[in-house]
Amino acid sequence: MTSAPSPAARLAALLPDLSPLRSSADFRLLWVQGLVTYFGSFMALIALPLQIKELTGSPLAVGAMGAVELVPLVVFGLYGGALADAVDRRKVILATEAGLGVLALVLLVNAALPDPMLWPLYVVAAGVSALSGLQRPALDSLMARIVPHEQQTAAAALNSLRWQFGAITGPAVAGVVVSYAGHATAYTVTVVTFAASVLLCLRLTPAPPVRENTKPSLRGIVEGARYACSRPVLLGTYAVDMAAMFFAFPNAIFPFLADELDADWSLGLMYAAGSIGSLVLGLTSGWTSRVRRHGLFVVFGAAVWGLAIAGAGWFGNVWLVLVCLAVAGAGDMLSGLGRSTIWNQTIPEELRGRLAGIEVLSYSVGPQLGQVRAGAMAGWTGTRAAVWSGGAACVASVALLAAVLPKLLTYDSATDEDALRGRRAKEAGTGTPEAAVPAPEAGLSEA
Template sequence: MSLARVLVDVRPLRTSPVFRRLLIGRTASILGSFMTVVTVMFQVWDMTHSAVWSGAVGLAQAVPLVVVGLFAGSWVDRGDRRRIFLVATIGQAVCSLLLAVQGFTGNVPVIGILALVAAGSSFSAVGGPAAGVFVPRLLPKDQVAAGLALNQVTAQSMMLIGPALGGLFLGWFGIGVCYLIDALSFGLAFYGAFGLPALPPEGEPSRPGLHGVLDGLRFLGGHRVVRGALITDLAATVLAMPMSLFPLVNEERFGGNPRTLGLFLSAFALGGVTATAFSGRLTRLARPGAVMLCGAGIWGVAVTLFGLTTSAWAGLGLLVVAGAADSVSVLSRTTIVQTRTPDALLGRVTAAELIVGQAGPHLGNVRGGVVAGWTSGATALVTGGLLCVLAVAYVASSTPELRNGTTPE
């Protein structure tokens, strides 16, 4: 087998200069965002030493994604996706700048930090559906999966670098500098998208308001493959997301050092980068649904074993496996959504995917923090992982179109 067919497919970088510039800006922005993930997690834990408050960070991110996301998708399917994305990027940059100000002054209570996180999440809920149409509009259909893989491998690489860099910068310069770097990174994201052509929806524009939202939901309810893909991701994230437990595990096993807190997220990213870097063969397969189901099942098993292990380093190894499985599952899910959804509905369906892909983990973090508060961290991890495996098995058995790659009637 040719190595070129195994490694990530880089054809989109050669054939589309616009995609290449967009990818560079997106990568810089993601680096800053992951530095902020660690910074917020550390700041809230340092102020409260509470797993429940750590989980509340996820709630502050999840609620705006759900409330704003579906209506934003309807708006995106009526207007110029490029312009909407640029406005949302400016809003996210302002929120990060305000986080930096409070980081330098230190006069904002926890609830104020959560409010700024929620505001940034609201702008992300608008920009995400707009960006979701870029790849299928900029690339030929046979390169869409490859473009999505490049998006993912760069995101996973930044997830690997960002938390570790955030941990180092926290120790060297403090929380204000970490937030400021995130704010500046949105400038590159703005530059990357500024050169895009106008991208109005193809086909009949979305109806305004609630009617447009309901049209998107009806499509999701009637398309068994897309619906099954989103339900699978919900099972993996809401039931088995372990990140809100990382500060607790870090304190128990690593003495609460902020530099080592980034290792947990970096372990996820290491597995994700490796899996995506060798995704060339996966992106050429005709059955992404089966690949997604296998990845989600392995994720659940790895989280369960992470909850059972007593070795911190063995736990990090399991997180690498979990990150690889999650990366494969997410890539397959996104390919299903992007290739099975008409362009006129893509903003709304992408919004639903973002709600699942982003709000799902945040809600899972809340679940993990609450269960750990009632019982223990190990119980929260083991029960969540087992429930995830059972839920994925149910979706696989009840949706043969997803397993077999057939087109639903």
């Protein structure tokens, strides 16, 4: 008779699965590189709008930075996806990381002037958005190549932990540094982190394209879009994410929500609560590596996000609002783990970059439109109503999409044809013949 697991064993099962860090030297390099560069990036992300505010005193001038960033991110994100399938992804990552470091240096030089200029701040913001759009597909598409097929969920959880560390510590430190040492010091830290990041990226293994002589083109981008539309599971991941962000991304009206709750002191906590919830889930994500039904992650996580956002708008107690926002962050991360795993397990290697470019649209356009929706609804119905109604609409839209795209709910990495094809291709690439791939074992953990 099997004895029940000890409390220590149960705790160990909850801790993050570190298998990708042990099995892949390239993943270790990218994980450390991301830890360093995210910290520096978030330093600049806070220092830049603060400097615009200091130079202009205008909320509109600060908000204009978002408009400057959106178009380059969309355009270069799509092109970056095609580029990632056509050239060595390591070279793309290196070149864009070095370019981001140069832009940080421009910010430093401008901040050191006796009278810093405003226009370079917008130019740098647009340049950072363009380079990030070029880089992200190469980074995202590289994960499936360097991490074993069965460790994709664990890798996504570790990457999320890395991002949350930067999202929490970077802004916190930036606020202190800018207040006491000035913008130039914050930008200096950013320049140093990018220099360290480039040195780490130099040690990455080359990642040449699968197909030779493939050139980035509009036809190639369309080919990737057609593939995504032909796969109900992939289409479902994009649609659920877009719906969740469009209806339930109220960050832009948090200052007004804090005012209505008579809790101006809570504004910073409102912005941080989602990251804290994601961090808690990440630190207890060991169980996610044993799940095969990643489509359920996508749908359930998005539904939790919507319900929690609805609660944040409904409750009048600020502490309950903060708890709801933390739960929303955990739901968002769970949905993100499912999306990332499905993408990396099912998309063919020769299309991975272009599909990653489409993912950039999902990540960027949804939240931007969501903030517009939240602001417009707040002006019409009031702040709290705009928040809770958006959360309710998110839950309804996720339920509708799950009904229309049932294959997303039934996705199983052990039986899905695209996932099995991806596993065979990966193992064949390491010298394991396709016939030697074992059949799925009975009794594997399912959601």
